[in-house]
Amino acid sequence: MQFNSSALPTHAYCENPDIILCGNKVDMADQRVVSEQRAKEVSEKFGFQYIETSAATGQNVENAVNHLLNAVMKRMEVAVDSSRLPGRRGRSKGFLMNEDDEAEEGGSQCSC
Template sequence: MNETRRSTAGDYDYLIKLLVLGDSGVGKTSFLVRFVDDQFSNRYLSTVGIDFKEKRVTKNRKKLRLQLWDTAGQERFRSLATAFFRNAMGFVVMFDVTNEQSFLNTRSWLQQLRTHAYTEDPVTILVGNKTDLDHIRKVQKSDAERFADKLGLKYMETSAQSGANVREAFEILLDGVLERMQRNVPAVGDPRVPDLVPDIEREDVRELKAENEAEEKRGLKRILPCCN
């Protein structure tokens, strides 16, 4: 998977929306920031509602525009998150290897996927994050692997802090998405392609993004609207 640093608005073959799900505090935002910007900070704010990032990559000689959606893990925001499930093409279900409850709660996240995603068998990988804290690990790798194997899921362990296996996890997810797309989805520009993601270039969304940046400096975040 090669990164594309500069690219015009229409210079891609596929527009792919991916969602990262899991309890609050498991490291979803840090995971995405590591993948998109190759950076890590301990000062990320808890995501409120829905947030997103973009990245352009080339894989299998296809230019991909990725929209990476970061969902809040708090119970009160789950109904908002499920509104985005149906249009997503791939999912990361994440837990914290130092937090056993976050691992147990992946069952609930996976059940929501089966209920609300575009298919009962969406392209999904299970990720155990924070392996840099292995000395206080509560979820053994073998237990997570057995759980994933029973569900037919790929399992990866990552560290957003060090960057370990973050890129590899997305490689595995995109392999699954592209394999399914080759069977079902034509290239961008074909009139049969649905509007898979919100039009984030809309003026009102650009204004809200500017407001988000200002409010983040004061320790706040606003919810991006669903523009489907």
């Protein structure tokens, strides 16, 4: 199993993206190339959660998506709480307000 973790953040929204390693085609165990143990070792090495899935049967697909969404939502919660969202620059503006909105609002700050 060849894996290049440094390539993952290239197109991510941050330097430390939320990642779940999915072993797909679990329904085709007889054709398996990478053992579950090896996949788990790689996921542990890089700090990822590992879930075996099957797109054909749907096995664990919802589980994998939910785990990833939960991780992203936790990250967003932390970012909102500490005002670290992109474009916030430490200001206490509303979540969806951008710099153009600020000009239209006469510079008033929304705390909603």
